Amino acid sequence: MATRGRPRGFDRDVALRRAMTVFWEHGFEGASIADLTTTMGISAPSLYAAFGSKVDVYRESVALYRATDGALTRRALEAPTARQAIEAMLRDNADAYTDPGTPRGCMIVLSGPGDTVRDDAVHAFLVELRAATLDAVRARLARAVDEGDLPAGCDVGSVAELYVTVLYGLSVKARDGATRDDLSRVADAAMAAWPAMTGLLTAT
Amino acid sequence: MATRGRPRGFDRDVALRRAMTVFWEHGFEGASIADLTTTMGISAPSLYAAFGSKVDVYRESVALYRATDGALTRRALEAPTARQAIEAMLRDNADAYTDPGTPRGCMIVLSGPGDTVRDDAVHAFLVELRAATLDAVRARLARAVDEGDLPAGCDVGSVAELYVTVLYGLSVKARDGATRDDLSRVADAAMAAWPAMTGLLTAT
DNA sequence: TCTTTTCTGTAGTGATCGTTACAGATAGAG
DNA sequence: CTCTATCTGTAACGATCACTACAGAAAAGA
The missing domain is CATH 1.10.357.10 (Tetracycline Repressor, domain 2)
Structure with a gap:
């Protein structure tokens, strides 16, 4: 079972953690996809494949923030x-x-x-x-x-x-x-x- | 003397007041030129002729806010x-x-x-x-x-x-x-x- | 009237926005 | 190996961003 196709080339949790700091610092509107992908070290298609959309990344970032700080x-x-x-x-x-x-x-x-x-x-x-x-x-x-x-x-x-x-x-x-x-x-x-x-x- | 060319077709003070409310509500980055010109009831060239740039409008808006509220x-x-x-x-x-x-x-x-x-x-x-x-x-x-x-x-x-x-x-x-x-x-x-x-x- | 000066509307500049089509790469399932 | 599924990089999508070139309109000064 599980993971049929090509495996993800980055650590999703690490990437999310980095995305959180970008949103934390610049807010939702202030953080661009380019800001996010640069800090996360991935490309835009990878971001969209792993998270869905910008608001989805934001929602997960907020959830992570709630679970930590x-x-x-x-x-x-x-x-x-x-x-x-x-x-x-x-x-x-x-x-x-x-x-x-x-x-x-x-x-x-x-x-x-x-x-x-x-x-x-x-x-x-x-x-x-x-x-x-x-x-x-x-x-x-x-x-x-x-x-x-x-x-x-x-x-x-x-x-x-x-x-x-x-x-x-x-x-x-x-x-x-x-x-x-x-x-x-x-x-x-x-x-x-x-x-x-x-x-x-x-x-x- | 004064005012040689074509006179301004709108009240600068009224327009600035409206710009202030837009910045007040959406912040600097959140307010677009399109938002501003729509609310101010003027076109983009009129805004730039009367105020200079977006940051100039913002600076004047903050100054107006300080003088009022x-x-x-x-x-x-x-x-x-x-x-x-x-x-x-x-x-x-x-x-x-x-x-x-x-x-x-x-x-x-x-x-x-x-x-x-x-x-x-x-x-x-x-x-x-x-x-x-x-x-x-x-x-x-x-x-x-x-x-x-x-x-x-x-x-x-x-x-x-x-x-x-x-x-x-x-x-x-x-x-x-x-x-x-x-x-x-x-x-x-x-x-x-x-x-x-x-x-x-x-x-x- | 004619020139000069300033404003206004149209239309468009290149840059960036969030997002995605597409093709190649890489894995498991058969 | 073949088929299918998923990820990756390139490259681009239309929309919007702040901003402006340009030409016509409207005033004062001559």
């Missing part, structure tokens, strides 16, 4: 307390966003604006992915309320929206050249607000 | 107290970002990521503009410390970075379809953190 957030939210979870989310992503080995910022966050994937299906898919992060954060906080980790009066929705908004902002700052320390300072400040945010303190 | 932040920072200034910055921009009459989010913030203006000069110009907002916020907070409005121990740099990060995040959320109420809730949460942020309260 994108999994940071999901993993961070598994921390034992809500505070540790949110802090880990901010810090781990701040580190990843400024990793010199990869493009800066979050691939999914940064493909929302500007880039504006004109393909409606892909655009909707990306919006959904970003919404999923908010949902995950909200769910984690709600669990903390259930567990008594956070007070019952805590406005879980607002807290989640604020910290996700900060997370989005970190991507923009990273893409603008902010250093790891810059983003770390933002994370510090955001976590300094934690007690006030979650109702452990009340304003004067 | 972009001035919101500058005006907000003139509020009598630092707290009022930051709150006005967040709320006024949250309103503007979701104004149904204009594209969503901030033109300057959203042209950073994804879009990635490939022209280096324009890119540097935009980075500088975003940095200028951070500087303005920091200066406003420093003034507040001088005036005794904020305590001397307040970490002005960190507070400024956090609130600008939140402001960036609002643009991303707005572009993703967040409503005015959504953004308003984020502003509420961010301002609930104000006392903790500025050292009026200390964590337990």
Whole structure:
């Protein structure tokens, strides 16, 4: 069985990984097939034979990102307390966003604006992915309320929206050249607000 | 004197205003000359005669944005107290970002990521503009410390970075379809953190 | 009126876009 | 070996990109 014709002359996983970095750096519209094939080290027909089309490569790239760097957030939210979870989310992503080995910022966050994937299906898919992060954060906080980790009066929705908004902002700052320390300072400040945010303190 | 030859057949200011909305919505790379001329209601030669080139139109569009919607932040920072200034910055921009009459989010913030203006000069110009907002916020907070409005121990740099990060995040959320109420809730949460942020309260 | 100057519409420039037709190469199945 | 299936390189497809040559139109200055 399997693989009847001429075998593929390149490693599909390696090529996809390279394609991901191109999309990550330039966005969907900003990355041309020529950019992709050059970085992937293959010809256009090979790309189309292996992946289908540009949007297909993009979809697989996003899926790969979610399974690698994108999994940071999901993993961070598994921390034992809500505070540790949110802090880990901010810090781990701040580190990843400024990793010199990869493009800066979050691939999914940064493909929302500007880039504006004109393909409606892909655009909707990306919006959904970003919404999923908010949902995950909200769910984690709600669990903390259930567990008594956070007070019952805590406005879980607002807290989640604020910290996700900060997370989005970190991507923009990273893409603008902010250093790891810059983003770390933002994370510090955001976590300094934690007690006030979650109702452990009340304003004067 | 003046205007010897055939007079221009359209209102340059109106045309520029329309060009601004196209760039605002699609970014620099995402907006084609065909998009621009269609929306502006003029032909390509008229555009080039009146503005020079695509980047020239973009530069003028950004300048116009700064003079109109972009001035919101500058005006907000003139509020009598630092707290009022930051709150006005967040709320006024949250309103503007979701104004149904204009594209969503901030033109300057959203042209950073994804879009990635490939022209280096324009890119540097935009980075500088975003940095200028951070500087303005920091200066406003420093003034507040001088005036005794904020305590001397307040970490002005960190507070400024956090609130600008939140402001960036609002643009991303707005572009993703967040409503005015959504953004308003984020502003509420961010301002609930104000006392903790500025050292009026200390964590337990 | 006639020249000069500027704008406008038509039409087209070469370059690049995503994508593919085609033929040769290379494998398994018979 | 032959047939079939798949991949690869060359070379090109039509569409669109930013941009402009050119000629005619419309104004001021003479």
